[in-house]
Amino acid sequence: MTRLPLHEGWTLRCTGGDAPTTISTAVVPAQVPGSVHTDLLSAGLIEDPYLGENEAALTWVHRADWVYETTFEAEPIAPGERAALAFEGLDTVATITLNGAIVGRTENMHRSYRFDVTGLLEEENTLVVSFSSALTRAEEIAQEVGPRPHSYDHPFNAVRKMACSFGWDWGPDLQTAGIWKPVHLERWHEARLAQVRPLVTVGADGTGRVEVVADLEVAGAEDPGRRVRAELTAPDGGPIATGEVAVTGGRAVVVLEAGDVDLWWPHGYGPQSRYDLQVTLADGDRERDSWSRKVGFRDVAVRADPDEAGTSFVIEVNGVPVFIKGANWIPDDHLLTRVTPERYARRVEQSVAANINLLRVWGGGIYEQDAFYDACDAAGVLVWQDFLLACAAYAEDEPLRGEFEAEARDNVARLMPHPSLVLWCGGNENLWFSVDQDWDARLEGGTWGYGYYHDLFAQVVAEVDPTRAYVEGSPASPGFAPWEKHPNDPDHGLKHEWAVWNQVDYSHYRDEAPRFVSEFGFQGPPTWATLTRALAPQDLHKESAAFLLHQKAPDGNGKLDRGMAPHLGIPEDFTDWHWAAQLNQAHAVRYALTHYRSHWPHTAGAIVWQINDCWPVTSWAAIDGDERPKPLWYAMQAAYAPRLLTIAPRETGLVVAVVNDSDDTWDDTLHLCRESLDGVGQATEDTPVHAPARSVTLVQIPARLATPADATGEALVATLGEERTVHLFAELKDVALDPDALTASATRVGDGYDVHITASSLALDVTVLADRLAPDARTDRALDTLRAGESVTVHVTTEHPLETGLLTAAPVLRSSNDLHGVATD
Structure with missing residues (x-):
């Protein structure tokens, strides 16, 4: 098969809506892959929506229609040859015409499309992709199937488009459109590889096996000489296993027994060994098509087992329980096509440097480009992938249900080769909201998505890729229907902790020890350089219209101030306020992480909201929209370190939790010292400590060290080897710290x-x-x-x-x- 990229010579024009005259009358060069916003920016027809108040000036785009057009040359169709237009991604509501004939329509940016154009191809061809307003179409579908509850202003749950494209509490409301992934003209004879699914498993004896399932698209009669060959090559380039079978009924299954293999591990547990898998389709000596990917051998299981405390949630890799040191991932740029493979790699490198071992791809974004998963494969970062449903009720009626199934099958198959992908999740917060917002009663029996989470997605994963685990949602109490056990019960499965930030102080993180916390976090502004790039000097105060446009959380500044007040106080000067807000964010998340880690294995993971931003904004991110680490990033790096000391109250009094997330035992002498702020010791004690690998050891602190003579003038210091932690006996604002120290x-x-x-x-x-x-x-x-x-x-x-x-x-x-x-x- 041959693939001709169709990425050159495109133009863009506006054909409907209330666009300014300078745009409605213009025809501009278009980049493919790309989007309307990036093309208008390149043409100088709009201002950067990330700066100042420019986002608010672009609401007219929500109702606009657009036409992309290009021409290309093609050789005449040969006898027995087939041709198709292959679109990897169209955003979102599109009509495709070739040489004046409609070849297809789309309403889903999360899936790929192929349209047969064998009878339409000419030597000179005109290809047109017309986009209509996704918001208008969402409103139409909502009326067809009946409105469903959703967060924020727009019915994003009624169209298969990136939910946060319609705005979120950290993202702009831009509502992009465009050919956002590659497009090709594909030509083939007789047969092609329509889909290849490598089922990679590891036996109990450590031997590897790859079952390659190849499904073909065939033109004409079945050829008895048609065969599929698969070859597996070791990381050092040596051949491991080959197999070849005849195609029967449009399918071939080639099983490769790899013998003893080098396993793929998350970083911190072992190497990330990967093997090359090559699949070819041939008729006799003639190769018709080929496919190649890197794969990794690892066994993954999720243990959601009843126990005396409730229901566990533990991710095991190669039989080893892993404490998940995670972060939630959102699209790294709202204008998606600006995220390059190099940018993905930088973000994954920053995650590894922060000791993160899992990224959760959140359900309001996208199924990321392969370059993201490639970077995670190479770095040993586990990936938790949500199906793309978030914070809303989703109708299970057509035309939506068919689109959900199509995109699920498409992406589960596409992402199968990546060893980093360990878990599929039904969606984000929908099960939780169904209970707290009483969707069953509000919808009077109308569907809200339960069938997706408990039936459809589980079935697709089981059929397409049974090597992956599946959980019905986040949060969720696995094994229970929402009406049987609250989906956000801290004792059962997955917990989202949002009372902190929204309602109570971060000290309340210690009120409970959930089994697995898959979302929690605290806001802080971006770095100063990012903020001052986005805002003019006169807007550098927290009540300016431009600052508030880049603070999307309801009462966000009020929550920041209320969060600072008990711990740091609230500075009046904006420069000091900016520093205090960043610092309080770091303190809050560090406080939570050290608490959660000290409860391993009862608490088996923590996934901070969030690692990254998609534009310059005050948000929960550790890395801001201009790729700069905030103080939070350094706090996460320390709190996620392989070895950690933390001092916290328990039932018996104050203890030191010795957290050893390494393969080696930690044997040393714990030195405790209660001292004045000027370093004068008040009481000391040395205690031998033996901390086994991958464990938490609690050491009781004697009362004479745990009880200060002067709560505002003393600190307790715990040192074990190279690790140290300092515990204060009063809030920071009340401790007599020297401002000129x-x-x-x-x-x-x-x-x-x-x-x-x-x-x-x-x-x-x-x-x-x-x-x-x-x-x-x-x-x-x-x-x-x-x-x-x-x-x-x-x-x-x-x-x-x-x-x-x-x-x-x-x-x-x-x-x-x-x-x-x-x-x-």
Whole structure:
């Protein structure tokens, strides 16, 4: 088979809606893959929607219609040859015509399409893809099937388009349109590989097996000489196994017994060995089609078992229970086609550097491009993939049901080769909402999606890829219907913790130890360089219209202030407020993570909302929309470290939790010291500790160390080997931290600067906000704790010359200490 990319020579024009005259009369060059917004930006016809208040000026796009058009040459169709237009993704409601004839219509951006054009192909061809408003179509379908409850303003649940394209509490409402994935003209004779599904398994004896299921599209009669061959090659290039079988009834199943194989492991547990799998279709000596991917051998199981505490939720890889140190993933740019393979790789690298071992692809986004899963495969990052339903009731009527099944089958098959993909999930928060919003009563028996979560998706995964686990939703109490056990019960399966942030202080994270927390988080603004790129200087205050447009959460600023007040106080100056809000976000998530990790194996995982942003915004992300790590990222890196100490109250009093998430035992002497802020010891004790591999060991703290003589002037320090934690006996705002505890100097080095910082008394969260001086500046560490007399060197990487004096003073050099005196309750 031959594939001719059709990505050149496209134009774009607006054909309906209330577009400005400069746009409604224009014909502009179009990039394919691409979108209307990116093309209009390139043509200079719209302002960047990510800056200032520009998003609000583009609401007319919601009702606009568009036409993409190109021409291409093609050789005449040969006898017995077939031709098809293959679209990997169209966003969303489209009509495709070739040489004036309609060849297909689409209403789903989450699936691929093929249209036979054998009888329409000419030497000179005109291809037109017309897009109509997805919002208008969603409203029409909602009327056809009956309205269903949904979050936010638009009926995104009535059309198969990225839900967050219609706006979310962290994302813009832009409602894109366009040919967002590649398009090809495919030509073939006799037969082609329509779909290849590699079922990769590992036996109890450690031997690998690949069952290659190849389904063909055949033109004409079956050829007895038609055969499918599969070959597996080792990571070092050596052949492992080959097999060849005849095609029968349009299908061939080739089984490859691989013998002893090198397993694929999540990072931190072992190597990420991958094998090359090559599949070819031939008639005699003539090759008709081929397919190749990398695969990995690993066995994955999800244990959702009843026990004395409720129902567990444990992910096992190769028989080893894994504490999931996760983060939720959203589309990395609202304008999807700007996310390149290199950008995916950078984000996965940042995740690994933060000690994350799982990314959950959230159900309001997209099934990501293969480059995302490739990067996770190579890095050893597990992937939890939601089916794309979020925060809404979804009708189980046509035309929606057929689209759900088609996209599910399409994407389950597409993603099968990736060893990183370990779990399919029915959707996001829909089971929970069905109970709390009483959908059964509100809809008077109308469907809301239960059949998708408990029947359709489970059936598709079982039929297409039985090597993957499936759970009906997040949150969910596995094994129970929503009306039998609340889907967000902390004792059963998966929990989303959103009372913190929305209703109560982050100290309430310690009120319970859920079995697995698949969503929780706290907001903070983006880095200063990102914020100042998006907002004009006059808009740099939290009540400006532009700032509020980039703060999508209801009462978001109010929740930020109420969240800061008990811990840091609320600074009046915006520069201080920005730092305090970022710091409080880091503290809140660190507080939750250390708590959850200390309860392993009862609590078997935590997935922070969220790792990334899709534009410059105040949000829950650890990496902002311009790819810069926020203080939260450094807090996650520390809280997800393989070895961790944390001090927390338990029934018996204050304890040190020694968390050892490594394959080696941790044997050392735990040194405890209650000391004044200037470093003078008040009480000490040494205790030998034996912490087995992949375990948590609790060490009781004696009362004489756990009880301060001066709660605002003392701290408890626990040290075990190279790990250390500091426990305060009062809230930060009440502790007598010295705001002038730091002295610093900076020196020029090869690729940037070294900032040498020394503390005269206890200094917390010592950070160099170097991006305030240069947009490319990055630091190798942040949120350091320094005891009296201790020093740290922070390395700043930048290509820009900086004034060393600016690196050693506020607002660049910051700590929790310097909020004293500038914040109020």
